[in-house]
Amino acid sequence: MEKVLMKGNEAMAEAALRSGCRFYSGYPITPQTEILEYLSWRLDEVGGTFVQAESELSGINMLLGASAAGARVLTSSSGPGFSLKQEGISYLVAADLPAVIIDVMRIGTGLGDIMQGQGDYLQLTKGGGHGDYHTIVLAPNSVQENSDMMDLAFDLAEKYRHPVLIASDAAIGQIAEAVELKEFREHDRDKYEWSIKGCKKGDEQRKIQNTYYTMPSYPEYLKAKYAGMESNEQRWESYRVEDAEVIAVAYGISSRVSKEAVDIAREKGLKAGLIRPVTLWPFPVKAFAGLKSVKAFISVEVNILGQMADDVRLATQCKYPVGSYGTFYDIPDPDVLVEKIEAFYEKEREK
Amino acid sequence: MNLKVPESITFAKTGFCPGCGHGIAIRLIAEVMEEMALTEKLLAVVDVACSSLAIDMWRFDTVMAAHGRPIPTAVGVKHIRPENPVMAYFGDGAAYNIGMAETVHAALRNDNICVFVVNNSVFGMTGGQMAATTLPWQKTVTSPYGKDPKKYGTLDITKVIGQMDIAYLARGELSGAAGIEQSKKMIKKAFEKQLANEGFCLVELLSECPTNLGMAPVDMMKHVHTAMAGYFKPGEFIDKGGSGR
Ligand SMILES: Cc1ncc(C[n+]2csc(CCOP(=O)(O)OP(=O)(O)O)c2C)c(N)n1
Ligand code: SF4
Numbered sequence: 001m002e003k004v005l006m007k008g009n010e011a012m013a014e015a016a017l018r019s020g021c022r023f024y025s026g027y028p029i030t031p032q033t034e035i036l037e038y039l040s041w042r043l044d045e046v047g048g049t050f051v052q053a054e055s056e057l058s059g060i061n062m063l064l065g066a067s068a069a070g071a072r073v074l075t076s077s078s079g080p081g082f083s084l085k086q087e088g089i090s091y092l093v094a095a096d097l098p099a100v101i102i103d104v105m106r107i108g109t110g111l112g113d114i115m116q117g118q119g120d121y122l123q124l125t126k127g128g129g130h131g132d133y134h135t136i137v138l139a140p141n142s143v144q145e146n147s148d149m150m151d152l153a154f155d156l157a158e159k160y161r162h163p164v165l166i167a168s169d170a171a172i173g174q175i176a177e178a179v180e181l182k183e184f185r186e187h188d189r190d191k192y193e194w195s196i197k198g199c200k201k202g203d204e205q206r207k208i209q210n211t212y213y214t215m216p217s218y219p220e221y222l223k224a225k226y227a228g229m230e231s232n233e234q235r236w237e238s239y240r241v242e243d244a245e246v247i248a249v250a251y252g253i254s255s256r257v258s259k260e261a262v263d264i265a266r267e268k269g270l271k272a273g274l275i276r277p278v279t280l281w282p283f284p285v286k287a288f289a290g291l292k293s294v295k296a297f298i299s300v301e302v303n304i305l306g307q308m309a310d311d312v313r314l315a316t317q318c319k320y321p322v323g324s325y326g327t328f329y330d331i332p333d334p335d336v337l338v339e340k341i342e343a344f345y346e347k348e349r350e351k
Numbered sequence: 352m353n354l355k356v357p358e359s360i361t362f363a364k365t366g367f368c369p370g371c372g373h374g375i376a377i378r379l380i381a382e383v384m385e386e387m388a389l390t391e392k393l394l395a396v397v398d399v400a401c402s403s404l405a406i407d408m409w410r411f412d413t414v415m416a417a418h419g420r421p422i423p424t425a426v427g428v429k430h431i432r433p434e435n436p437v438m439a440y441f442g443d444g445a446a447y448n449i450g451m452a453e454t455v456h457a458a459l460r461n462d463n464i465c466v467f468v469v470n471n472s473v474f475g476m477t478g479g480q481m482a483a484t485t486l487p488w489q490k491t492v493t494s495p496y497g498k499d500p501k502k503y504g505t506l507d508i509t510k511v512i513g514q515m516d517i518a519y520l521a522r523g524e525l526s527g528a529a530g531i532e533q534s535k536k537m538i539k540k541a542f543e544k545q546l547a548n549e550g551f552c553l554v555e556l557l558s559e560c561p562t563n564l565g566m567a568p569v570d571m572m573k574h575v576h577t578a579m580a581g582y583f584k585p586g587e588f589i590d591k592g593g594s595g596r
Contacts (some may be wrong), residue, residue: 022432025423049430053423054456061420061453065396065427068414072425091417189431196412196428197391198435199359206412210399 003178008143008168009034011179012076013042013103015150020050020187021072021100025062027055029081030114031169031170032104036076056081060088062099067097068208070195072154072187073336076102078170079112082120089163090129094210096194098157098164102149105169105252107329115329116170116253124167125281134226136160136233137280139167139251141283151182160225167280169302171253171331197247201347229282236284237276240266243293244273246341249312250300251277254332259298264350272341280308284351296344298323300332357381359410364481370568372525372558372575375404376469379535380440384411387542389436396425398441400464400476402469404527405440416441419450422457436465436545443470443555447483447506454553458512461550465541468508468553469525471560472579479563486582492561508555509588518549520589524557526575533585540590549591557583 006014013035016024024039026032036052043050049066053059054075066073077085082103092099103124105116136156140146146168157164174263190197196206212218237255240262241247250258255276265272273294275287297320299309306324313322325332325340359381366565367373384390395413397403398421406413412449416424421439429437446454446468457464473491474480483506488497498505509520519541523534534556541552557579561571 001438023427025427051426051430054452058420058423058456061417061423062427063431064416064420065414065424065429066431067427068424069394069428069431071431087417088420101540164512196394196414197432198394200391205410209403209406210415210417231495331539336536 001266003180005176006179007174007176008144008146009035009104009173010038011143011146012150012166012168013038014181016074016100017043017046017048018182018184018187019072019154021074021154022046022187023063023066023071023073023104024048024075025051025053025059026075026077027053027059027081029078031080031106032076032102034173035102035104054086056088057200060085061172063099064092064095064097067099068095068196069090070189070192070197074100074102076104078104079106079108080110082123083232086129089130089135090133091210093133093135094131094212095208096161096212097208098161100153100157101166101167102166103328104173105167113329114170116331117329118169118254118302120167120251121280121301121303124165125311126235134229134281135163135165136229136282137165137167139253139278139280141172141255141276143172143175143179144170147181151185157278160229162225167246167252167253170222175251204269220320224228233279234282234284234286235278236287238287239274239276241273241291243271244291245271245293245295247273247275247291247294247297247342248300248337249275249277249297249308251280254300254302257332257334258337261334261341264334264338265341270341270343271343283311283315287316294320295348296321296323297338298325298337300325300337302327302329302331304328353553357385357390359384361408361410363407365408368562370399370559370561370571371390372471372560373401373405373469374555375525375531376556376558377408378466379531379538380467381409382439383535383539383542387539389431389542392435394428394432394437396428396437396439398445400442400445400474401577403443409577419445419448420453421445421454422450422464426457426462429462429464430539436542438465438467440467441469443468443472444474444477444482455512458515458517458551458553461517463545463548463550465545466551466553467538467564468555469558470502470555470583471558473563475560476561479560486578505560505582507583508553512553513588516591517551517553518544518591519552519554521587522557522583522585524575524585525559526557526572526580530576530580532583542584555583557585
């Protein structure tokens with residue numbers, strides 16, 4: 001198929017409707033607004049519904065209704081707006097409803113600012129809203145992946161009857177790159193038995209509730225659901241890790257610069273590699289098995305806490321030192337990462 | 352006595368307190384659905400509050416929304432299934448306290464749904480706390496000296512959305528045969544308007560919560576008719592008709 005030049009945010013929006021999504025409700029906030037703007041006319045063209053909601057809170061609850069009625073549904077936000085969506089995400093999980101929600105991450109706590117950030121890692125991967133849950137989190141790192149991951153996101157949401165989050169960021173959202181768009185897929189709103197459609201005489205009444213916890217088998221059902229995600233849905237990309245001694249771990253925009261740093265380090269004779277989590281939850285623990293020569297990891301992120309580093313420690317059962325290269329809002333610099341890798345080797349020599 | 356009851360009423364064990372107005376409202380909706388041959392089509396959205404107890408009382412496909420969000424949830428449902436009648440059925444605390452922005456904006460968009468607000472002047476489910484609809488000087492568990500009108504106003508929805516471009520705005524009372532009969536007519540009219548694609552219809556139903564107002568059921572009914580209907584005047588406030596959206 002022919003390639004077109006698109007912004008990352010627009011590619012996600014176009015890909016969503018090609019995945020059969022016909023409902024979007026959202027609220028403007030930079031740096032995700034292109035998704036809203038694009039779908040405001042594009043959904044209309046394909047016979048879908050776009051609603052500019054009065055708030056993220058209202059938008060996510062419209063989404064819940066549309067999902068309960070059997071549609072493939074999408075919303076997106078960033079920073080403070082993404083926080084407002086947490087109520088609805090928690091309710092979507094409780095009601096076993098599929099939905100895709102994009103977080104085009106910006107920096108900061110509170111209002112923060114519109115530059116790229118990866119500071120929502122904990123919110124995205126550890127639950128985010130109230131209660132006892134996880135959601136699958138996909139982290140694309142190019143405009144092409146923004147497009148490619150949309151089918152996967154909707155399919156996983158449907159497979160598990162569970163919201164799927166997409167962790168993008170201002171950089172991936174705003175850059176324009178050539179992208180090969182996918183074919184259109186149809187979604188039938190009557191496909192599911194569970195969705196509300198009107199209770200006919202012989203039908204069992206459909207109840208989309210969030211109080212299934214009264215079912216005796218509910219805890220087992222939930223445990224099995226999350227265990228299934230953890231064993232089946234780990235996704236990652238490994239780059240030059242076979243003989244690597246220092247492995248960077250990075251996703252999204254940070255993974256692009258980290259890959260560059262690995263190549264520079266290799267030219268200098270340093271054995272560097274990269275593990276790029278494609279699912280942030282479930283964290284790709286499997287990617288860390290069977291690494292023969294590794295001596296240390298370094299987590300590369302656009303946040304000051306090094307939010308992902310603990311997951312790397314857990315994935316490696318704390319057997320290796322895990323360093324952190326975190327920026328505040330700058331995109332990590334490959335040369336700085338190479339310096340950090342070099343510093344590791346110097347320390348090794350001193351030992 | 353031969354009791355004729357709509358088929359959509361399940362007779363499951365009820366969660367409502369004796370004398371609760373929700374039971375009357377549900378019965379009226381079920382009767383209207385039967386009369387309009389919509390029983391197999393209605394899609395209902397309820398709140399987490401006492402309206403959620405309706406899920407097992409009726410046989411309509413139902414979504415339980417978050418507290419205060421039945422309206423946006425119903426809007427989402429309606430967009431996906433425009434051929435089905437869709438209603439948001441819930442309490443005044445949800446509609447006028449935590450969900451007020453959603454109520455006003457759905458009216459502003461003239462969303463084609465029916466909204467039934469069961470106004471019992473308190474937060475029923477959580478134990479009778481003060482609501483926007485609590486009457487001046489009414490005592491509740493969070494206004495133990497009575498609601499001081501200087502500190503907290505009392506909200507009359509007809510004064511908020513009464514001038515907006517919506518299809519229907521009415522208030523009935525779930526007290527006394529005449530009031531209940533009038534409420535039923537309002538419910539029916541709202542659904543007729545939705546089927547005619549006229550837009551947003553909100554019917555407020557003044558209702559009993561004997562548990563939290565600390566009254567015997569009969570006294571509670573009288574209170575709805577005198578004190579509540581005295582303050583919140585029943586009637587039709589907007590009745591656009593005809594033109595479509
Ligand atoms: C976000 C949130 N805040 C508070 C609550 C607790 N809560 C549940 S129902 C309710 C009020 C119910 O009052 P109303 O909406 O008038 O309905 P009623 O029970 O009287 O029918 C409250 C405050 C909640 N569930 N969610
Ligand atoms: S608490 Fe009030 S509103 Fe709730 S079921 Fe009891 S009487 Fe009805």
